[in-house]
Amino acid sequence: MLGSSPVLANVIDFSSGALSEVGEVLLRRVSDLVLLFGDKAAAEVLAEGDNPVVYQVFLPPEREPGRPEALLYATTVIYPGKVGDEYFMTKGHFHVEGECPEVYLGTAGRGMLLLMDRHGRAEAVPMQAGTVVYVPPETAHRTVNVGDAPFVFFAVWPEKAGHDYQSIAAHGFSHRILEEHGRPVMVSNPDWRQP
Template sequence: MNQFDWDQSFLVDFDKQTGRSKTASTTKRYLSNMKTVFADQEAAERILASEDPLIYEFYELGCPERAGDLLFGTTIIYPGKVGAEYFMTKGHFHTVLETAEVYYTLSGQGYMVMENPEGETREEPLTEGAALYVPRRFAHRTVNTGTEPLVLFFAFAADAGHDYGTIEEKGFHKMILDQGGKSIITDNPNW
């Protein structure tokens, strides 16, 4: 028997409102881990001069990275902004580029920013109770445009891997900004 045969418990109890789990491992990303991801570097440095806010965290089961298994968990993106740019995840391609992913919004609101290697972009709203399919070959980033935590459930092939480096170079072609209290989609000046 391997470690993921049915004789073991695979129940992961995620709290619907907070997205937290007692049994899944957690990874936390603070502004100091992500300051180069935001377009307004001066605003990031001003914030870091007095605090290092938690931007997002995610919980996952820790499934082996092998074909045929699913990796799943929750992501929590906290409300806030760096300059006019909302708090967001780092964003990534999957190392196995042909991997799709599914997200289900448990609470909060925001956007999923997506693009493929050819530069095709999609920005889809995230609303409570709605599922979103991220197609194969699309990098993706979640953005919290609300005043409450954005909590998402996700699932994808466990052997997909993550490529954060490609996005870290220039970011996505599109950005979600606050303009006078409204969310707008705009071009990223780095492109």
């Protein structure tokens, strides 16, 4: 320990996303995401059936609670799968403190990071092991597995950032990542409503 801050290490299994020290594991199933998919009927059928895990997040033990300048990190694993033609994805979020950026590092599999500003302008950034993406301030972000193996990434963000999932739940993303002719493509979301 240096001063009052703990110096702690953690080991990431890059292929599985598992941490050597885990504080919490969050599981998100299709039933948790039904309203986010374009084909809600197909999502409901999956949710009422096997209700597969879409993704899980590994969070380390809390290190410096209550320090807004602290950095938080996690690993996320998005499993391969689709609802209709739409790939499995995370919920996606803005930051409550919009000026806060985030950094993503792909560690296994193939994915896309869907970025959207508050006006609905969007970009899809391909990711694989070794890809680092800087998520700018005031930018919503959602990760998508576009491969046939788990897509794993590591993320770091300021504790004060907070997660605004409500904006995405209410308005959606302006674009979706669908499979067309065996390839991932970014398409406009007709259900998106600008706040």
